[in-house]
Amino acid sequence: MASAQESARIAEREDIRNRWLLSAPALVIIFLAAIGPLFIMLAYSFMAKGDYGDVKFGQFSLDGWFSVFLQRDIFDDTVSLADAHLTIFWRSVRLSLMTTFVTLVLGFPTAYFIATRPQNRREVWLFLVTIPFWTNLLIRTFAMQEVIRNEGILNTALMMLGVIKSPIQILYTDTAIMFGMVYVYLPLMVLPLYAAMEKLDFRLVEAGYDLYAGRFQVLRRLIIPLVKPGIIAGSILVFIPSLGAYVTPRVLGGGKNMMLGNLIELQFGQGRNWPLGAAISITLMVVVMTALLIYVRGAARAGTDNNG
Amino acid sequence: MADKNAIEVRGASKIFGTGEAQVAALDNVSVSIRENEFFTLLGPSGCGKTTLLRLIAGFDYPTDGEILLYGQDIAPLPPFKRPVNTVFQSYALFPHMTVAQNIAFGLEMLGKPRAEIDGRVAEMLRLVRMEALKDRRTSQISGGQQQRVALARALAPQPKVLLLDEPLSALDYKLRKEMQIELKRLQNQTGITFIFVTHDQEEALTMSDRIAVMSSGRILQVGSPWDIYDRPAERFVADFIGETNFLHADVVSATGDGRATVRLSSGVEIPATFPASVMPEGKVTIVIRPEHARVAAPNGTSAHVGHIENVVYLGTDTHFHVRLDDGTPFIVRQQNSRNGNSQTSFAAAERVGIEFGRDVAQILKD
Numbered sequence: 162m163a164s165a166q167e168s169a170r171i172a173e174r175e176d177i178r179n180r181w182l183l184s185a186p187a188l189v190i191i192f193l194a195a196i197g198p199l200f201i202m203l204a205y206s207f208m209a210k211g212d213y214g215d216v217k218f219g220q221f222s223l224d225g226w227f228s229v230f231l232q233r234d235i236f237d238d239t240v241s242l243a244d245a246h247l248t249i250f251w252r253s254v255r256l257s258l259m260t261t262f263v264t265l266v267l268g269f270p271t272a273y274f275i276a277t278r279p280q281n282r283r284e285v286w287l288f289l290v291t292i293p294f295w296t297n298l299l300i301r302t303f304a305m306q307e308v309i310r311n312e313g314i315l316n317t318a319l320m321m322l323g324v325i326k327s328p329i330q331i332l333y334t335d336t337a338i339m340f341g342m343v344y345v346y347l348p349l350m351v352l353p354l355y356a357a358m359e360k361l362d363f364r365l366v367e368a369g370y371d372l373y374a375g376r377f378q379v380l381r382r383l384i385i386p387l388v389k390p391g392i393i394a395g396s397i398l399v400f401i402p403s404l405g406a407y408v409t410p411r412v413l414g415g416g417k418n419m420m421l422g423n424l425i426e427l428q429f430g431q432g433r434n435w436p437l438g439a440a441i442s443i444t445l446m447v448v449v450m451t452a453l454l455i456y457v458r459g460a461a462r463a464g465t466d467n468n469g
Numbered sequence: 470m471a472d473k474n475a476i477e478v479r480g481a482s483k484i485f486g487t488g489e490a491q492v493a494a495l496d497n498v499s500v501s502i503r504e505n506e507f508f509t510l511l512g513p514s515g516c517g518k519t520t521l522l523r524l525i526a527g528f529d530y531p532t533d534g535e536i537l538l539y540g541q542d543i544a545p546l547p548p549f550k551r552p553v554n555t556v557f558q559s560y561a562l563f564p565h566m567t568v569a570q571n572i573a574f575g576l577e578m579l580g581k582p583r584a585e586i587d588g589r590v591a592e593m594l595r596l597v598r599m600e601a602l603k604d605r606r607t608s609q610i611s612g613g614q615q616q617r618v619a620l621a622r623a624l625a626p627q628p629k630v631l632l633l634d635e636p637l638s639a640l641d642y643k644l645r646k647e648m649q650i651e652l653k654r655l656q657n658q659t660g661i662t663f664i665f666v667t668h669d670q671e672e673a674l675t676m677s678d679r680i681a682v683m684s685s686g687r688i689l690q691v692g693s694p695w696d697i698y699d700r701p702a703e704r705f706v707a708d709f710i711g712e713t714n715f716l717h718a719d720v721v722s723a724t725g726d727g728r729a730t731v732r733l734s735s736g737v738e739i740p741a742t743f744p745a746s747v748m749p750e751g752k753v754t755i756v757i758r759p760e761h762a763r764v765a766a767p768n769g770t771s772a773h774v775g776h777i778e779n780v781v782y783l784g785t786d787t788h789f790h791v792r793l794d795d796g797t798p799f800i801v802r803q804q805n806s807r808n809g810n811s812q813t814s815f816a817a818a819e820r821v822g823i824e825f826g827r828d829v830a831q832i833l834k835d
Contacts, residue, residue: 362561365564
């Protein structure tokens with residue numbers, strides 16, 4: 162009896178050890194490739210900057226973190242807020258929120274349309290949604306430039322139709338950046354929304370109509386609460402990459418309308434201020450994670466409130 | 470019972486698909502449903518009963534025909550503009566709301582004041598005996614309780630007509646029996662016209678004031694449970710409801726009041742009834758329910774003579790499977806009584822005579 166228990170315990174211990182051994186390769190890769198670089202960034206952000214980029218190893222400095230939001234006047238050493246950085250932070254957050262909102266407004270009916278098609282035709286529509294992914298992001302962004310530049314398709318068409326007399330300056334504005342990001346990230350909104358709507362029981366919608374709810378009430382009281390997980394997932398998938406977008410603001414925003422991604426790149430490139438670049442990167446991460454936490458908490462609470 | 474019609478369906482057709490793939494789910498159906506009536510649409514699956522219900526609810530629009538609610542054509546109205554509510558087969562309770570919120574939904578959509586809604590919800594919870602569970606999520610209650618909530622939700626806005634789409638089919642036998650009585654009680658208590666869809670003939674006979682038997686998109690017969698069971702007009706109706714014996718006979722004479730005399734293949738003449746719409750003549754089929762016949766020792770009064778092929782003892786009843794001398798199978802059901810009814814004690818292969826009670830034969834429309 163005792164020996165049977167003993168051998169059972171040994172078997173269990175072996176089982177646990179085998180499980181750890183089997184997951185070891187994955188754990189090593191996650192640690193080295195995902196978490197490791199973050200620690201390197203954290204370490205770099207606390208070092209003094211090198212003269213030609215890089216950092217001075219072992220030389221502790223808070224200059225990088227200081228410069229994220231503050232600046233010191235070169236002549237009288239007075240400390241003031243770094244307006245340029247704040248503007249870029251604000252632009253990034255604002256454009257990302259707007260992009261998330263616009264993709265949600267455009268993506269919701271799209272996903273609904275696909276989810277209400279007959280089973281065999283949904284795949285075709287989903288396939289069409291994913292087609293843009295086949296082409297390199299950079300090329301798609303340059304194509305967008307062709308559409309919105311002063312002599313581009315959009316302005317030419319509007320002028321031929323007589324809507325406007327002279328071309329509207331869209332390229333190299335914040336609007337252009339948002340256009341580009343909406344275009345690039347729309348599928349990331351449509352796909353999770355579709356996944357949620359596909360599971361939606363349309364008999365519930367029928368029951369809603371039966372109980373005197375018009376189309377708008379059915380949408381507000383039944384469909385939106387029921388596909389909320391999809392809305393949350395889609396918003397996260399669009400907001401996070403928007404906040405760190407690099408290619409789109411670079412190509413469509415010109416040099417002057419920078420977003421955080423460009424600011425970080427600048428510090429590692431021409432700026433030769435790696436500690437500052439590292440510090441901004443970590444700040445961006447913290448901002449994203451905080452925003453996520455607030456959003457998911459809020460959404461979960463709104464969900465339970467709705468459900469009573 | 471008021472003679473006013475709550476629902477009147479006039480020549481309604483519903484065709485699904487186009488061209489070659491066209492399917493007529495409903496084929497020129499007309500029926501009137503009286504106020505405060507428990508009306509059942511009965512038929513096998515695919516007979517069009519659910520389609521008819523969906524036309525009345527407004528989830529589908531008729532290809533042709535009119536649907537009148539108290540004289541007003543509602544066929545073109547969307548479901549949320551019809552004072553008609555549905556209890557769905559799947560219940561379709563809203564999973565993100567509590568029991569009470571589900572019940573309140575229809576009233577909220579009608580824009581009733583909060584105090585009225587709260588009062589009405591409390592009343593409904595009491596009616597279906599769910600007060601204790603009002604704050605539960607619908608996923609946290611049993612199937613029978615979900616059924617009650619679905620009923621309360623549909624009754625809360627005080628619809629003119631309540632539609633029930635096989636609402637008991639997901640429940641187990643015992644619960645189904647309880648809910649049948651419960652439904653009947655609710656209908657009496659609320660005085661609302663119920664239109665009930667089922668494929669279960671026993672359910673239909675127990676609960677309904679009137680039944681419409683449907684097959685292949687058409688209504689074959691409308692009548693009280695007694696009419697449907699004892700005076701079936703067509704072979705399908707007789708066959709679908711209960712067990713039945715079909716016999717060939719020749720019409721000897723028929724009078725305008727629905728009475729006739731027919732001659733069986735054994736040469737014996739018996740009285741029979743027939744549906745008023747057609748005057749029978751020549752060769753006809755008559756139906757006789759197994760419990761309306763008796764087996765006895767063959768003698769001069771036997772309507773038919775044959776031999777017993779099988780005796781099935783069922784506790785309350787005994788079934789005698791008889792092969793008549795002309796080759797037709799015939800089933801007789803006799804009740805087993807305690808005072809040792811000697812007539813029931815026949816054994817297989819024994820020769821017996823079949824005797825009928827009075828007015829048990831019904832001539833079918835061909």
